[in-house]
Amino acid sequence: MLKLRFLLPLTFLLGITSIFIGVGNVSLSGLLAGRPEDWLLFTQSRLPRLLSILIAGASLSVSGLILQSLSRNRFVSPTTAGLEDSARFGVLLALIMLPAATGWLQTSLAIATTFVGALIFMAILNTLKHRDTVFVPLVGMMFGNIISAITVFFALQFDLLQNINAWLQGDFSSVLSGRYETLFLSVPALIFAYLYAQRFVLAGMGEDFATNLGLNYKRTLNLGLALVSIVTAVVIVTVGSIPFLGLIVPNLVALYLGDNLKLTLPHTAVVGALLVLVCDIIGRVVIYPYEISVSLMMGVIGSAVFLAMLLKRYRHGGI
Numbered sequence: 465m466l467k468l469r470f471l472l473p474l475t476f477l478l479g480i481t482s483i484f485i486g487v488g489n490v491s492l493s494g495l496l497a498g499r500p501e502d503w504l505l506f507t508q509s510r511l512p513r514l515l516s517i518l519i520a521g522a523s524l525s526v527s528g529l530i531l532q533s534l535s536r537n538r539f540v541s542p543t544t545a546g547l548e549d550s551a552r553f554g555v556l557l558a559l560i561m562l563p564a565a566t567g568w569l570q571t572s573l574a575i576a577t578t579f580v581g582a583l584i585f586m587a588i589l590n591t592l593k594h595r596d597t598v599f600v601p602l603v604g605m606m607f608g609n610i611i612s613a614i615t616v617f618f619a620l621q622f623d624l625l626q627n628i629n630a631w632l633q634g635d636f637s638s639v640l641s642g643r644y645e646t647l648f649l650s651v652p653a654l655i656f657a658y659l660y661a662q663r664f665v666l667a668g669m670g671e672d673f674a675t676n677l678g679l680n681y682k683r684t685l686n687l688g689l690a691l692v693s694i695v696t697a698v699v700i701v702t703v704g705s706i707p708f709l710g711l712i713v714p715n716l717v718a719l720y721l722g723d724n725l726k727l728t729l730p731h732t733a734v735v736g737a738l739l740v741l742v743c744d745i746i747g748r749v750v751i752y753p754y755e756i757s758v759s760l761m762m763g764v765i766g767s768a769v770f771l772a773m774l775l776k777r778y779r780h781g782g783i
Contacts, residue, residue: 471734478741479518483510485745487753508641516644517636517744517758518737520699520706523650525736526657526729527692528710529717533668533725534688535589537600538718539773541710542696543766544601546608548707550581551700552628553615560622567701571646574697581611582689598774634699634706634759636744649698653691654733661726664688706759708766709736715773739765 483506484490490510494502528541535545542548554577558570585604589595592603619625657664666674667684674681699706713736714728721728740758743765747756 468730468734471731471738475518475734475738475741478738478745479514482514482517482741482745482748485748486510509639512641512644513636513639513744514741516639516647516703517740519647519650520634520703521709521737521740522733523647523654523695523736524699524706524709525713525732525739526654527695529714529725529729529732530657530664530688530692531710532714533664534685535586535600536668537595537597538715539597539601539711539770540604541601541708541714542692543605543705543707543709543711544608545582545585545604546611547578547581547585547692547696548700548705549608549611549615551575551578551697552705553577553581553611554697555701556615556619556624556628559624559627560618567643567646571649571698571701574701575693578693578697579690581607582693586685586689633757634704634762635755635757636703637755637757639703644702646698647702650695653694656687657691658726658729660684660687661729665725704757704759706740707763708770709740709762712766712769713739716769 484492486509488505488509490502490505495506524542531540531542531545532538551574554574555570557577558573562569562573585607588603588607589600592600615628616625619628663679663684666677666679667681667688671681674684714732717728717731717735721731740762743758743761747758747761750756
């Protein structure tokens, strides 16, 4: 069994390694000697990039875990529930209606549209007669494609397609000091997710079951969806889409820890941060001095793991 005492030092070592990888030269000797150019690159680029990787990886993974708990489906995540597409639609609305809006205002509107998208997805989920494990995320992806089509249509009408495409690729190369701080909104969301973990489990059992145990079902559901919406929108606005992360990490952690949400949540956060960090490092060195975006690396890994999970389910009784 993987332990946090192993995962945390590994994440720390890889984080230190990532600071010294890149076209710009940052050396330990230069930092210790107080060389201005080394410290400038470290504080303005490398450290913000590392922090954004860790926060985005942890928060997206936890949001996927919350969604899976609330929907009682292992294949639901911000990617397969249309939430990332809803966030991009919110960014488009901000660009159309408030072209001079700050990043905080864009983020707020993206959070609002993501929350509405989450409510619509859960409403669709409640209307399904057959809530098959595979059928539910397929419905979510169709819902996301509808939102994406609407987004592209309006982006073409207002000549903003290139702006929207910028949010299709998760990429940390443009993360600089002063342009990533909105990610820190995810930290309180992670804390609330841990505090309300058991309530999310009960809410995932269904409204009748949760109500019989004295839980305010709708309030708990809305809180969970709000936390997921905040995290998804913040990551989309700041670094772009990172596909499948919220899908595969909770499933990988569940393989060795089971379904206890409060127990798996810290592991999910650390494994998610570690996975994004590994993908970022590989993307920076495989075709050095150029970079492969994290979204491409995660898309390859995530789609392979997703396909493996589908085939495993098919072999054990099926789709």
